[in-house]
Amino acid sequence: MAREITVRDALREALREEMDSNEAVVLMGEDIGAYGGSFVVTAGFLDEYGRKRVIDTPIAELGIVGSAVGMAMGGMRPVAELMTINFSLLAMDQIVNHAAKMYAMFNGQFTAPVVIRTASGWGQLAATHSQTFEGWYAHVPGLRVVMPATPADHKGFMKSALRGNDPVMFIEHSLIYRNRGEVPDDDDFTLPMEGAEVRREGEHVTIASWSRGYYLAMAAAEELASEGIECEVIDMRVLRPMDTATVAESVRKTNRLVVVEEGWKTLGVGSEISAAVQEQAFDYLDAPIERVGSLEVPVPYNRQMERAVFPDKDTVIEAVRTVLAKDINTANV
Amino acid sequence: MASTKKSRTKGFPLEKDDLLDMYRQMCLIREFEEACAQQYSMGKIAGFLHLYIGEEAIAVGSIKAMEERDHVLTHYRDHGYALALGLDTGEVMAELFGKETGVTGGRGGSMHLADASKNFWGGYAIVSGHLLLTVGLAYASKYLDEDRVAVCYFGDGATNAGAFHEAMNMAAVWNLPVIFMCENNLYGMGTAVEHVSAVQEMAKKALAYDMPAMQVDGQNVTEMYEKTKEALDHCRSGKGPYFIEALTYRFRGHSMADPEQYREREEIDQYRAYDPIPLFRDRLIEEKVAKEDELEKIQKAAREEVEAAVKFADESKDPDLDTLGDFVYADPITIK
Helix, strand or coil: CEEEEEHHHHHHHHHHHHHHHCCCEEEEECCCCCCCCCCCCCCCHHHHHCCCCEEECCCCHHHHHHHHHHHHHCCCEEEEEECCCCHHHHHHHHHHHHHCCHHHHCCCCCCCCCEEEEEECCCCCCHHHCCCCHHHHHCCCCCEEECCCCHHHHHHHHHHHHHCCCCEEEEEECCCCCCEEEEECCCCCCCCCCCCEEEECCCCEEEEECHHHHHHHHHHHHHHHCCCCCEEEEECCEEECCCCHHHHHHHHHHCCEEEEEEEECCCCHHHHHHHHHHHHHHHHCCCCCEEEEECCCCCCCCHHHHHHHCCCHHHHHHHHHHHHHCCCCCCCC | CCCCCCCCCCCCCCCHHHHHHHHHHHHHHHHHHHHHHHHHHCCCCCCCCCCCCCCHHHHHHHHHHCCCCCEEEECCCCHHHHHHCCCCHHHHHHHHCCCCCCCCCCCCCCCCCCEHHHCEEEECCCCCHHHHHHHHHHHHHHHCCCCCCEEEEEEHHHHHCHHHHHHHHHHHHCCCCEEEEEEECCEECCEEHHHHCCCCCHHHHHHHHCCCEEEEECCCHHHHHHHHHHHHHHHHCCCCCEEEEEECCCCCCCCCCCCCCCCCHHHHHHHHCCCHHHHHHHHHHHCCCCCHHHHHHHHHHHHHHHHHHHHHHHHCCCCCHHHCCCCCCCCCCCCC
16 A cells, blocks of 8 residues: 655654654754754654654754764664755764764774754755755765655655664755655555666666656656657665666666756766766767756856756756767767 | 772772772873884884873773763873773774774774773764764763763863864753863963963863863872762763863873974973872872882883783784775665
């Protein structure tokens, strides 16, 4: 049995089920209690679970993550919420120098299984509140970095993260909380935090993306299908460990690849996927890989300017046409 | 951890066995650090090496006051705490040699000693970062109703960083059993405290968080014991965190790479008069706790223990390169 619910409700269910089944799970972050969370994910939790388990913290991201890492070392299962990924930069020392290092640096004596929830996204919030940083964290060995798109992945990953033994960067997106999808009716529904998924099959071109980018890719694929262009859409889902083999396998069939991300292309996640695919499937590529990303500027406030910075369905369609036109086997030489 | 017998030695807060054990630990740390300096100059120890010489009374006195279940986290000048907590001398030295038999298997080195089985959660080398971990461990102790106090040691330099203030505030607002143990040795690396801190008495910084604080003579091992005990009792009674400023001095440079151009020879000599080991030895003899030859025997045994530790470290193997990928993730990864 499955129900169709939103990403937000999938997260709420995952957190509630794990809190109900494991007393060690606590939530902590800025305004998650009395206020209900900036994106309303934890609304009502304070009344249900009390102040000991739903902790309104000072506005101190370094402290939130650092104390959560200590709690995890001490046998708890904290979910540390950083209001947006922009603010996670204040906690970078605890994420990269502490959480990611505990297990290896002390020779496997203990781990710090902290789950850091944070949200990417934008919406006329200007330069410091509109950034995309999943690649920064996916760079670091020792962290698991998930950036799910579907409600089922949000729920399954969150429950796995809270039952696993590694630190997890759980990156949400403020613009997809209301997206709907099917989620199994099962209190023990978990998903392994690895592996990309082919969400739509197609023969002409592969589009790899994740989070909100996945929805752009699906919308573009639908529109292109009406013209007879069949896109294979891959949801990357997990950025560390990253499953590039699934992308390469798809490229062996379609011979063309478009990578869609919301971050800046330079040194971005798309660059990594492109490099991995040319390593694994160089002979199968019939056109240069096309990378779609945001314009390399600090994000402006103005609505039209902001729209022009981020990729949308049309940018993805344009990229697909580019790789199809650049088919080297049919080029007019 | 002190013995539980009620009897006390005249003029001291502890009985003879404990007093002599503290003397033994201080000698062991001193001998260990001297040997480290020597092994470093011979190229057996690499990287950064920060010696605890001159500050031994702080680790030894305060740890004697704790219970085994209490949590300990330290900065990177961490050999003294490891030895005071009873980590094997040979395995600590082997870690400095980078050997497989080291306490962290050659992965951590001098700055990252740890033994989770002793609730020693490690030496940390990002200044002030571990203070927040301590807050988290204290939260867990309270949440899980474990009656453990979490103690973090840090230098005066850490008190100027943001993490210090976030940790102090969180520990206070959540009323957690934390002892913030600041070792004020007057220098953050090579910069004198007056150039970088708006207040020179670190204990004053606790005022902003409404946290009880005291200054303690960090060269006096029994005072360290007594004052730490008071702070531990405060934390255990549910009254929240406590701040201790232990006044001390680092007899050696910041690390072995330090040319020490920032302080005068006279200043170092002046503080050497407050060497915690001779100070304690003289008191033990004066108060007739032990005779000189008894203390000499302890000193000699410490030297022998360290010699054996060096031999053990030297004879141990380097870690197997095949284990390089171990301990990156605790849960398996199946994708290629």
